[in-house]
Amino acid sequence: MAPSALDIEEEQRHFANVITTFQSYASYSLAANNRRRKDLFTLPQADQELLSSLGYKEKLDEVDKAIMANAEFLKQVVVDPEIFGHEVDEGDYEGADGEWHADDRDSSSQTQEHQHSHDNPDHSHSHSHSHHGQHDGHSHSHGHPHSQSRTRQKRYKPTEFDMDKLRSTLKQLVRDWSEEGAEERKTSYEPMKEALLAHFSDIPPAERRNFRVLVPGAGLGRLAYDVASLGFACQGNEFSHYMLLTSFLILNQSEQVKMHTIYPYVHSFSNVPNRESMLRAISIPDVVPNLPPGSNFSLVAGDFEEIYGGETDPEEPQSGLWDAVLTCFFIDTAKNIVNYLRIIHRILAPGGVWINLGPLLWHWENNNTNDPSVELDLVEVKELARKIGLEIKNEKTIGATYTTNSEGMLGYTYRTAFWTATKIA
Numbered sequence: 001m002a003p004s005a006l007d008i009e010e011e012q013r014h015f016a017n018v019i020t021t022f023q024s025y026a027s028y029s030l031a032a033n034n035r036r037r038k039d040l041f042t043l044p045q046a047d048q049e050l051l052s053s054l055g056y057k058e059k060l061d062e063v064d065k066a067i068m069a070n071a072e073f074l075k076q077v078v079v080d081p082e083i084f085g086h087e088v089d090e091g092d093y094e095g096a097d098g099e100w101h102a103d104d105r106d107s108s109s110q111t112q113e114h115q116h117s118h119d120n121p122d123h124s125h126s127h128s129h130s131h132h133g134q135h136d137g138h139s140h141s142h143g144h145p146h147s148q149s150r151t152r153q154k155r156y157k158p159t160e161f162d163m164d165k166l167r168s169t170l171k172q173l174v175r176d177w178s179e180e181g182a183e184e185r186k187t188s189y190e191p192m193k194e195a196l197l198a199h200f201s202d203i204p205p206a207e208r209r210n211f212r213v214l215v216p217g218a219g220l221g222r223l224a225y226d227v228a229s230l231g232f233a234c235q236g237n238e239f240s241h242y243m244l245l246t247s248f249l250i251l252n253q254s255e256q257v258k259m260h261t262i263y264p265y266v267h268s269f270s271n272v273p274n275r276e277s278m279l280r281a282i283s284i285p286d287v288v289p290n291l292p293p294g295s296n297f298s299l300v301a302g303d304f305e306e307i308y309g310g311e312t313d314p315e316e317p318q319s320g321l322w323d324a325v326l327t328c329f330f331i332d333t334a335k336n337i338v339n340y341l342r343i344i345h346r347i348l349a350p351g352g353v354w355i356n357l358g359p360l361l362w363h364w365e366n367n368n369t370n371d372p373s374v375e376l377d378l379v380e381v382k383e384l385a386r387k388i389g390l391e392i393k394n395e396k397t398i399g400a401t402y403t404t405n406s407e408g409m410l411g412y413t414y415r416t417a418f419w420t421a422t423k424i425a
């Protein structure tokens with residue numbers, strides 16, 4: 001179904017808002033750090049002196065510098081957003097007096113992300129796209145239709161929710177594209193790749209390119225890239241503009257390893273054992289993404305259910321098209337897990353395999369946008385899969401972290417569910 005004019009306008013507006021969020025990162029984050037400076041002045045003189053003797057103020061200065069370095073990187077991500085096929089405004093959001101204040105930060109919390117559209121056949125790792133109607137759960141009341149956002153006063157003011165997405169993107173870069181992320185990738189991506197190779201162990205490596213692997217919710221694209229590096233035809237699917245913009249830079253514009261330096265841990269002072277851990281620099285990427293000629297790798301922007309669930313494109317019906325579907329920390333993004341599993345079942349080719357690894361952190365539980373959410377326990381998910389026609393095998397529980405700060409004083413380890421599944425019927 002062709003997108004309506006309203007869909008396109010909505011899409012443009014969301015994209016423009018994400019760009020504004022990237023552009024506002026420095027002023028927003030510096031204001032947050034400055035709050036700490038201001039708070040110092042409210043303390044008794046003796047307390048201020050004691051804290052000064054610890055070098056607390058110098059630490060705040062170091063954090064400012066790290067924020068500016070992050071801003072430099074983020075600027076590169078959105079330096080040329082027009083290549084994504086959207087028009088965007090120039091400049092930064094500014095408060096009434098031209099600066100961000102701690103109070104300017106909007107704490108409205110929303111739940112979901114978005115897709116974007118863009119065709120970029122010139123690049124080795126194509127992001128192919130289609131317009132689809134979409135909803136992103138972002139605070140539409142804060143935004144303005146793109147056509148109206150030309151004047152400076154009317155520019156979008158990023159919310160705390162938007163900034164949180166951006167800060168998470170920095171941590172996601174550690175997971176997918178840094179040496180520090182190797183451990184996390186080893187626990188999550190390695191078992192999935194091994195299971196894929198095991199399932200197709202009778203296929204000679206040179207013929208793997210005839211087998212199509214889909215990675216829905218691909219994040220910053222590392223798992224999908226790794227699968228393509230193994231020789232399979234691999235398509236990642238992702239709907240977050242934050243992820244799509246950032247993965248585009250890494251996948252298509254990395255000239256050498258460690259060409260960027262980011263400081264993902266400077267945004268919170270909680271659970272920090274020492275300043276070195278908070279201020280540590282992360283170099284990215286750990287590899288220059290470079291696939292041999294003849295490789296088949298793409299990232300498709302858009303909603304998984306819309307792209308793979310609706311038989312909208314007669315040129316490319318999805319039914320039975322995929323020899324493997326790899327879901328890593330993905331199935332719990334479903335509003336309706338029944339639909340996700342039905343789609344996975346339908347798009348799997350005969351003899352195909354679904355490989356899953358992840359927790360059940362239902363993303364839509366307690367959403368404030370009145371979206372439906374079905375939250376099954378693990379036993380129910382597996383029973384549902386069976387009823388839908390997927391036979392689950394090779395079950396394991398794998399301890400895995402997700403964008404964790406390995407040097408922080410707090411660390412969650414998920415007891416993730418791993419399995420492979422094949423079509424019974």
Ligand SMILES: C[S@@+](CC[C@H](N)C(=O)[O-])C[C@H]1O[C@@H](n2cnc3c(N)ncnc32)[C@H](O)[C@@H]1O
Nearest residue numbers: 113217218219238239240302303304328329333
């Ligand atoms: C928890 S992250 C996992 C990312 C990646 N697989 C990894 O392991 O690092 C879930 C990802 O799925 C994406 N996502 C959520 N719902 C989606 C949907 N309906 N269609 C496409 N992508 C979606 C999110 O934007 C996010 O990048």
